[in-house]
Amino acid sequence: MKILLSNDDGIFAKGIETLAMVLIERGHDVYVVAPDEDASGTGHGLTINKPLRYRKYNINGNFFGYMVNGKPADCVKLARWEIYRDVDFDFMISGINRGANLGVDLFYSGTFGAASEAALLGVRSIALSLSEPFDHGKNYLTAAVFAADFIEKIKDFQFPRYKLLNINVPNVKTEELKGYKFTIQGDRNYKENFDKRFDPNGHEYFWITGNAVEYSSNYHSDYYVLKDNYVSITPVALDLTDEKFGLQIEKELNK
């Protein structure tokens, strides 16, 4: 199959390299277009106020990809309309992200943003993340093998318009995985997330940090099954309309 890869950790990240290697080893044609630096947290943003460039990059002598001076969603648009405009991709996989993308992370994650962009362009897409790889032992291979098996199983199923999957894999060896579960986007959000510091001139500056709070402990939630060593598969629709809420507001206006 023809598979487009991108991510938000940048083209130098181990996650995208591991994923590409496994997919190539399985005999797929792999196309890599990824940011030239870490673009974590850039969501579905685009670069519209500065020009974009791309160049070819040889990844550890094994294969090559294109690196872009932009965000993950820019990479997908460039791949689709410029670099690989004649390629009809079977799948787009974004990742493997360094760290889980759960709950409200979907709005901030550049990895999810790239997968969303692919879905908007009509390509079957998956955002793929590995949980907690900040400690020793990053099991990117577990996520890569899961994804390679997964797309094989669903290769004959066309996704409905503007739908995609958000997959999170626990940071364990393949044999320690309990399986997979379909989940909802959980209510996991962040509180008080600034670290205030002072530069050598005495001026204050702020780092965004992340103190995650899990508001509803629902056993169908992405974060809940992940902690229990299952792969979490969240089916996603890029349709934000909420008609019920509209009716409530309309009623209020007509009071």
Next chain:
Amino acid sequence: MKILLSNDDGIFAKGIETLAMVLIERGHDVYVVAPDEDASGTGHGLTINKPLRYRKYNINGNFFGYMVNGKPADCVKLARWEIYRDVDFDFMISGINRGANLGVDLFYSGTFGAASEAALLGVRSIALSLSEPFDHGKNYLTAAVFAADFIEKIKDFQFPRYKLLNINVPNVKTEELKGYKFTIQGDRNYKENFDKRFDPNGHEYFWITGNAVEYSSNYHSDYYVLKDNYVSITPVALDLTDEKFGLQIEKELNK
């Protein structure tokens, strides 16, 4: 009421100034925290790889605001957790955006991103945009007056968790408005959106452009009612889960 304002066009934009002036004139307490430069297209992205700073800025001698070296969603987080941490906002309005935010724009728009962030933080929020203000005659006042009247009417209604409104106002005088309609997020997307150029050294670079295509001509759509000189009010839920799609994929996996 206590109203937080932000936008993606930057603190110098006429849209946010007009909105602030009208709300102050109505007797509200207005709090402005906005990007120090144009951040259009940055979506719901955050700034996590560089430090944020903010400083006070006097807007035309009329009132002041805080300008942030970040994205719209950064501004909302800084307002909530740092600058105005003790203020309990009644509403957050993001805008008035220079140009409509319709269809898939909701994923790219920093104006919508700021309103989404406010919703995630539990503040009643509205993304507010003015259609086609690129010609002569920008009717920001029409949008500002509509919003001021609107929040007055719904001031006793608490929004459900993670819900917000996306409001687009046609670029006409108030007396030319036909009224408002509740709408769905339409299927309006972009095609072939790169402008390829060469720099003086002969190297290519690309600008993202926007050739909008309206895929479904649905009279409930945001863009449809806007063209007909109605204000479009799209009720939005920040919940991406699509259970039906999940069941389809699950069935395919079990084949």
